[in-house]
Amino acid sequence: MxxxxxxxxxxxxxxxxxxxxxxxxxxxxxxxxxxxxxxxxxxxxxxxxxxxxxxxxxxxxxxxxxxxxxxxxxxxxxxxxxxxxxxxxxxxxxxxxxxxxxxxxxxxxxxxxxxxxxxxxxxxxxxxxxxxxxxxxxxxxxxxxxxxxxxLQKNAMEIPLAEKVDLLMTVNEAALEAGANFINSxxxxxxxxxxxxxxxxxxxxxxxxxLWAPFTVTAVDKETGGFRTRDGLGQPVGRGFEYLDGRAEDKVKSQTVLYRDSYDMVEDARLAAEQAREKLSAKSVQPGKYDLVLDPSHLWLTIHESVGHPLELDRVLGYEANFAGTSFATIDKWRSGKFKYGSDKVNLFADKIQPGSLGAVGYDDEGVKTRNWDLVKEGVLVNYQAIRDQVHMLGQKESHGCCYADSWSSVQFQRMPNVSLLPGTDELSVKEMIKDVEKGIYIIGDGSFSIDQQRYNFQFGGQLFYEIENGEITGMLEDVAYQSNTQEFWNSCSQICDKRDYRLGGSFFDGKGQPSQVSAVSHGSATARFDNVNVINTKRKLG
Known part of the structure; x- marks a missing residue:
């Protein structure tokens, strides 16, 4: 209607x-x-x-x-x-x-x-x-x-429905005026x-x-019948309706995602329409080795799949093998105290306390006060995610506080907390990072992915791809996906922007268990660089 x-x-x-x-x-x-x-x-x-x-x-x-x-x-x-x-x-x-x-x-x-x-x-x-x-x-x-x-400042459940509809209609109208043929929000x-x-x-x-405010914009080339899409770059958050009060004049109007403490959904819809139309004429990527500059709106999913899941202790011990697989990050690697999960730049931590994150609560679902803890310290694997009936297997005495059930009718069990990458300690902006890249691709937004049952070999796509040549962004690319394995990928991390660029991404629908349950989880990072990563063309063979 x-x-x-x-x-x-x-x-x-x-x-x-x-x-x-x-x-x-x-x-x-x-x-x-x-x-x-x-x-x-x-x-x-x-x-x-x-x-x-x-x-x-x-x-x-x-x-x-x-x-x-x-x-x-x-x-x-x-x-x-x-x-x-x-x-x-x-x-x-x-x-x-x-x-x-x-x-x-x-x-x-x-x-x-x-x-x-x-x-x-x-x-x-x-x-x-x-x-x-x-x-x-x-x-x-x-x-x-x-x-x-x-x-929170505004309980989203108490906001009048008319106000919510008006917001979405304004979003849709902005996308259509900017060149979109279709938009779902x-x-x-x-x-x-x-x-x-x-x-x-x-x-x-x-x-x-x-709350979450997703949308998908579609642009159609009426002469060829070809079309391209771009999803919204706003992230699901543990916040009130004030998160959607963002205004573009307070943000950077560029390829930077228009969210941090708030999200300008209208401005993002305008950009999405323009970028979806730009995709129609973007050149297809040449396969090869590239240095990748990965925005937090993209990197959160790589963290989720290649760090969050393989460091769940029940998966490591084989409890999830029948349904979701096991993990390459076995107990013997952790016990050695020397397993190089990533480069010295890589510090990954777990928590359920980051303000605005999906996982943020005061206490988990077995009454443990939440906190943060290290998973990977200066590249070395140092811990897993474990709850009250698991930590004795690690010789530890206190639960990490990451037990959760998605309903009163479901039994609580170990679930992924927020898992995040610490920002770099030296001042480094995205622009400065790109200036040092001779041949690379800047990737924004999450897309399709594939990862094996041990969370080791993987492939990731994205929403937006920009070619970098001699420190300059030269144009948009299409048909991009990168392939690597978890240890090789994180060991190729050479730079991480500082805390000014730190942002959260995440998912409402992390699945696990039999019968299956879903949980909401965030992953934070600043923009990070990964060197000499294999990029493939997902559309066709190139001569």
Whole structure:
């Protein structure tokens, strides 16, 4: 429908869509738009913890969750869809006879929670018959009653739908005026209201907000029928709606991504239309060896696939082999203390605390206060990502705080935290980096990728490619992808821009586990240079 008709009907539709789900009574009807009262959640949690203890559990934790999502989807000057979802329930995890048990329910009454807890304990006791070694859970102090909230100025869920539609229509109009033939744009908003309690003595209330504003612009050559696309370069973030208040006059109007603390979606749409049209006449790349200058909007995905996944301890130990593969970064390499994951310039760290990141929370989903830690230090592999029942395998005593479940109905397990590349210590701008490159390609934005089951051999594309000759950008290229292996690639890193260029990229949909779960994770970096990397032409053979 068009914008005018949509806005006439949208208010009533949104009001209905955001009502709590029908079905079980939630805490004696004490659910409000802002969630369940904390005192009620504590009462329900104590029901689970006391039931588990009485039935013989040596440890128990409970997660009460309310998950809200909103999607606003448009194409050209029309609204395609608005979807609001809500899910409420409780998951309880126990250790009984040295074995894990888990159960979940959306019957949010004292009796319903007691029944689910009894099921979790019974499951653990049944599993104990088949488990060789008991669970070794790292010690964790209780924090009492604490809370954490995503720092934000504007709760995106409370912004009027009309304002969101107006933003997307302005974005689409800007792209069409700048030469786009088609544009799809959307808003994806998430609010996780999560309450955690455990027999360690923690009662943790968290309110987590995330948003993403993606779009795709298409330009068509009407004479040849050829077309090119360019996706938006704004990144998903753990921020409020103020992230979309960006204004181009406060940013660099060039190939630099128009985001950091805020994102000018309208200006990016204009640039996308111009660049998609420029792609139609861009020359196809000549295969060969190039020095690559990789923007953070591109490099985040390479970090995710070649560092984040291979350093998940459960993958390293083979627990993910049946579904997602294993890892080349085996325990023996870490134990040697000498494995060169990258050059001396490369310092990679994990965290769940970076402001504005998708992974930022105060506590993980087993009540561990979040922090950061080194994975690769001056090129050497020094650690992995591990949770409470894994760290003893590394001879460590404290969880890294990277346990997560995507729903109250899913069991929490080790998930990738934010994994990022430290910026360089010497002052270096992108322009100065490019001046030192004789034959290279500057890559902006993420594209298609392929990586093997051990996260070693890979190929990555992108959104925008610019040829560099003798320190100057000479024009746009097309059909570019680079190939390498993880160790060779990170050892080719010769320069990293300083902290002024540091930015976050990321994904809402990092998949893992059976049954599969998704999590949201960010990866930060400054622009970095990688020398003598193999580039292929993805379209055709060249003479």
């Amino acid at each position: 068009d914008r005018r008709k949509f806005l006439q009907l949208g208010g009533a539709g949104l009001g209905i869509g955001m009502l709590p789900l029908s079905g079980h009574v939630v805490a004696e009807n004490q659910l409000t738009f802002s969630g369940i009262d904390t005192a009620v959640k504590k009462e329900l949690a104590d029901t689970a913890l006391n039931t588990a203890t009485k039935m013989g559990a040596t440890y128990a934790d409970v997660r009460i969750g309310r998950y809200l999502n909103q999607y606003v989807v448009t194409r050209e000057m029309k609204v395609q869809n608005v979807v609001n979802t809500e899910s409420i329930g409780m998951g309880v995890r126990v250790i009984a006879k040295g074995t894990w048990g888990f159960a979940a329910t959306n019957d949010m009454t004292v009796d319903g929670i007691a029944r689910a807890t009894a099921k979790a304990v019974a499951t653990a006791k049944a599993n104990a018959k088949y488990q060789g070694e008991p669970v070794q859970l790292a010690a964790q102090k209780g924090y009492g009653e604490v809370s954490w909230r995503t720092p 959307m808003l994806y908003l998430v609010n996780e209201q999560k309450y955690f309690a455990s027999t360690d003595g923690s009662y943790i209330d968290q309110d987590v907000h995330r």
